[in-house]
Amino acid sequence: QVQLVESGGGLAEPGGSLRLSCAASGFTFSNYAMSWARQAPGKGLEWVSGIDSDGSDKYYTDSVKLRDTISRDNAKNTVYLQMNSLKPEDTAVYYCAKSRFSRWIMTIGLNAVDTWGQGTLVTVSS
Numbered sequence: 001q002v003q004l005v006e007s008g009g010g011l012a013e014p015g016g017s018l019r020l021s022c023a024a025s026g027f028t029f030s031n032y033a034m035s036w037a038r039q040a041p042g043k044g045l046e047w048v049s050g051i052d053s054d055g056s057d058k059y060y061t062d063s064v065k066l067r068d069t070i071s072r073d074n075a076k077n078t079v080y081l082q083m084n085s086l087k088p089e090d091t092a093v094y095y096c097a098k099s100r101f102s103r104w105i106m107t108i109g110l111n112a113v114d115t116w117g118q119g120t121l122v123t124v125s126s
Contacts, residue, residue, distance in 0.1 A: 002026040002115045004096045009120030020081040022096030030074040033099035036081045038092035050104030086124045093119040
């Protein structure tokens with residue numbers, strides 16, 4: 001079955017870095033766009049970043065655009081989110097998501113997602 005498993009979350013200090021990983025299985029990973037979203041305590045789900053199936057185009061929400069980098073390794077069926085210059089407001093559960101499409105379509109956003117991972121908690125605190 002289709003499965004997404006995130007890892008790499010944890011506690012980081014403000015200004016620090018973390019790299020999240022999402023291992024995919026049960027589908028042809030290289031055919032689908034992937035995304036990261038997050039949910040901060042007491043808040044709704046927020047889209048963070050998306051990447052096309054071949055990694056050619058990447059998309060970011062404004063709050064992380066200059067700090068985070070999404071990437072993928074289609075040979076390893078894994079998508080990554082490198083987070084730098086972390087801020088306390090980055091504290092959230094981060095979810096990996098699979099799109100129904102090969103390209104990440106900004107106008108559809110998370111409505112294109114058909115599979116979610118279980119999430120990994122990122123806490124940014126001194």
